[in-house]
Amino acid sequence: MMELRAEKISQDFLRYSAKDGYFIAVQETDFCLAAGTLTVVTGRSGSGKSTLLHILGGLMKPVTGRVLVDDVDLYAVGEDARTRLRSRHIGIVPQRLMSLASLSVRENILLPTLLAGEAEKFAPRADELMERLGIRKLAAVAPSELSGGEQRRVTIARALMMQPGILLADEPTGDLDEENTQSVLSLLRETADAGTAVLLVTHESEARNYADIYYTMEAGKLERNT
DSSP, X not given: OOOEEEEEEEEEEEOTTSGGGEXXXXXXXXXXXXXXXXXEEEOOTTSSHHHXXXXXXXXXXXXXXEEEETTEETTTSOHHHHHHHHHHHEEEEOSSOOXXXXXXXXXXXXXXXXXXXXXXXXXXXXXXXXXXTTOXXXXXXXXXXXXXXXXXXXXXHHHHTTOOSEEEEESTTTTOXXXXXXXXXXXXXXXXXXXXXXXXXXXXXXXXXXOSEEEXXXXXXEEEOO
16 A cells, blocks of 8 residues: 655746746645545646646656655655656556557556566456456557557556556546546546555546546646535
8 A cells, every 4th residue: 555645846847938937837735645545636738737647656856845655755766766666666647658669569568567577477467457448359469550549548557567556647538438438437446446546637527426536727726626
């Protein structure tokens, strides 16, 4: 069981068209992602959702504040240590579809376990996830032959392979039809129920129906809904 906490984090970017030359992507905020909960953050494009997720995932150092994973400060440790922690304990579903063209669907899903030297141990889980996400028949197919929705499901399966304590998903249903959207949201709900701390950032309002905690984000400001 793992917990992720952010304390007084904020982020801004240089933008000459903005007032004072800076665009505030994330206004100073505290945030907690507890084990066994599904937290949903909704908001329009450009509201700061993806920036928040990148900060929480150790991919973008905040201008202020710190991010703690079980009391380890993500940005106080070196890059190598941060990468090791992220690869073993944090599963990330990026908004941008990412697969290695030289590998099959199954090999792409197994990639984190291959890098960790545990592919044989996790092979049954790869088959289970492919079956659950409706891509089992595509196991030997190259990524270039997949639709956007199929590639999205490969990315989700890969993020879940190592059974991470923390899962951060950026628009995981963005390329999916209604049936597959329901399937993915149900899987994320079950993942949280099994003890994982799950964060879902999305413009999909229906996701709130699966959430334990629900936030909206607008102009970089995060607000919890009751």
